[in-house]
Amino acid sequence: MGYATSKDGTRIHYEEQGNGEPLVLVIGLGGTVDAWKQQVPFFSKDYRVITLDNRGAGLSDAPDEPYSMPIFADDLKAVLDDLGITRTAMLGLSMGGLIVQEFYHRYPHMISRLVLGCTGVGAGDPEYVYPEQDVMDALQPPPEGMDLYQQALRKIEIFYHHEYIARIPGFVEIIMEKMKDSGQAPHAYRRQLEACVLNKESYWNSPRLKNISVPVLVIHGAEDRIWPLQNAQYLADNISDVEFVILPNTAHMLFLEDPNAFNDAVNNFLTRTKK
Template identity: 45%
Template sequence: MPYASNGETRLYYEAHGDGPPLALVMGLGGSIQAWGMQIPKLSQRYRVIAMDNRGAGRSDKPDVPYSIAGMAGDLACVLDAAGVDSAHVMGASMGGFIAQAFYHAYPGRTRSLILACTGASLYDPEGEPPDQTAMEIITRDRHGSTLRENMAAVAEVFYHPAFRRRVPDLVDRLTRFEEQLPQPPHAYHRQLEAVRAFDPAPDFQRGILAPTLVLHGADDRAWPPGNARLLARRIPGAELVILDNAAHMLMVERPQAFNDAVMDFLDRHRENNAGATGEYGRRHEREG
């Protein structure tokens, strides 16, 4: 199993396929498993480098403060270990924060950004806050709940009702996945603290000059779609795609539409030179 290191923290990653590098960064509590419907497709044309953030999956889970900037540094260490100078970077949810921070720390290593089911920050006055139930579930103390109770709460908030009806054993599946790669409560809360502490000024997004795709579910309760529209307004030249009948886990709920949007964007910026500046293509919005 390949590991990178950032100081004393070991970071698990996988590399699949050949072509221009594409880094995948998952969100709060998530692991590489969540990209299971993306890696086989994207690796047909790109070298996909998927990582487990500190605190999740097979990476180390130190009980020390985490930060979004620090996790962007983790991504840089993973790319170093994989022998990659620059990459397209796709981040989902908290991973979208990490992708934005990675661009600002390493603009010369960022070929493009794909920001999925994410936003500017939890506190941005122009953003659309999570609904109350979603926020309560995301921030609940996991020490006093069973694993299945936690996964039932995740299913309720992160997955579209239509998807839950199509997959009646969703909670059982999520529970089995978590049993394979358990995340200790302290690691979840360390990641959550990093999300809560991330509150950049609006110029943080306005300063992103890499080609950017903002990809979101129309029925996301954790990050309502107003946050995607805000990112697309702020980031120069950003493209916006909102998928109907999808919630927070749109890459699982509508994998073909998600993959098609990502591949269309990547293929148009396939050989982009990292570190270039200026506006990229025409701004366009698409829903469907």
């Protein structure tokens, strides 16, 4: 475990495990290093795996000021500099997918290949396909007076596939406990949400996709309601060196809903494209 200091003085928490070629995992909205429990043990057998808490989440600082993809990319650069990493494979999920795209456009020489999971081009982009209104509503901070059970229920319904929910007894209660333990300040969640969804000027990336010259895996859940599948299709159609994998019977949390299929797809891609 360590901390890197970003350009503006914000401290970013990170962890590393394993040896070998670096592989950086970047999580999305509200997520922390703990989100990768199904991935770190798997990939650290062959890779030096780095995970981090984006600003506003986990053990990283949470300044109450505007966040943006360039700022998140600066935070990520600070972590890599702190670790002495000059070139790495990088996997980003959801908002993390936006962060790693921005990082690539700023520091293309530092990326060997990219995995873009459950993501797209960004809410500020004319090519972005928005989720349905009930999903947008559920992503907002909860209304005053909503109890924790209802908060957990509305998150589950948009993040997870119904078959996955049915397989796990007491899943609502499990999510309630995670929400209690998250420690994320309301302002920090709001700042992250503004950066990736609410601010329609937040990110505009489609014209730059043609500039990505490293191998890319686009991987998406077939039933993702938060990032509708058209977003992944647009990435796959506009990146030159790309593989596109759709995991059936999964939603936005495909890396938890079907970790074996997700890990195998990513690992096969990384192995095939290693130089």
